[in-house]
Amino acid sequence: MKNSNSLVSKRQQLILQYLKDNETVKIDDLSKKLGVSPITIRRDLQLFEQNGIVEKFYGGAKLISKELDDDPSFNHSTEEYLSLKHSIAKRAAELIEDGDIIFINSSSTALLILEYLEDKHVTVVTNNGKALQISTSPNIDLILTGGEVSRKKLCMVGDYAAQLISKISADKCFLGVSGISANLGISTCVLQETTINSMMLKKCTGSTIILADNSKVGKNHNFLVGEINRISYLVTDSNADEKEIKQIKDKGIKVLTVNASSE
Structure with missing residues (x-):
């Protein structure tokens, strides 16, 4: 069963907040914390990378944007x-x-x-x-x-x-x-x-x-x-x-x- 848009948005907001707090995230850790598959986390991180928010590395990603506080993605869905x-x-x-x-x-x-x-x-x-x-x-x-x-x-x-x-x-x-x-x-x-x-x-x-x-x-x-x-x-x-x-x-x-x- 596919997630609703609201659930997708909430998950992405949680990932962004985790990035803001920790700067680096691991796919396996996020998968366990959020109760979704690693593939789902990879897709979210890929979307963030396209928006210039993160830089992916093997098994995770690190925050590269300095402006997440002013970034509309914290107020709206990605x-x-x-x-x-x-x-x-x-x-x-x-x-x-x-x-x-x-x-x-x-x-x-x-x-x-x-x-x-x-x-x-x-x-x-x-x-x-x-x-x-x-x-x-x-x-x-x-x-x-x-x-x-x-x-x-x-x-x-x-x-x-x-x-x-x-x-x-x-x-x-x-x-x-x-x-x-x-x-x-x-x-x-x-x-x-x-x-x-x-x-x-x-x-x-x-x-x-x-x-x-x-x-x-x-x-x-x-x-x-x-x-x-x-x-x-x-x-x-x-x-x-x-x-x-x-x-x-x-x-x-x-x-x-x-x-x-x-x-």
Whole structure:
């Protein structure tokens, strides 16, 4: 008998809380604690890995996200959160035109854009190593920056990656960020990614698009990526803070909103 969605959500919330408390989990331990099969735990951890929350290793996983307190997956089911990320990515993909050269950073949400390009001919330049795991259209030319690999997110950083980006002029730039604020701009919690994101903004000749769910809007993190006036569009969801959204719009930024559950 299959579990109901509510039971699945509760189990995933328990796993996430256990990760938050212990940082490392073992599949066999969780299987015994939660009374489900190891296969079920593996599937949950696989989903968390796709969302950039954990890094799997043989027999378990370790926490890599620094932002679980602000992560919507603590307030909604993981399925709802993943659906929200897809909705944001799909809406952002509508801004891409046939023949565009685009930058995509290490964001798991921004990377989902690759699934919604349909039959458009697009050149994608990214430092996100997980791009190799996505089945893309033959019309997409994929360029990886190379560089030092950050194992936490399987992204490429450092001088080599930055130098390659500096030699390319992109038509559009799609960045997922840790925070976006009308007053302080866009920011990240990962120092090594600051240079890459900033270089993508600098080398974009057209629209710059920020993908950020409601938990990122109005938030500021340690490392500044760019000023708010460097942004053309914000793609977010309907649960984003209305006051902050108004302030962002007042800065001349176009805000595209997808529907989100308010539960």
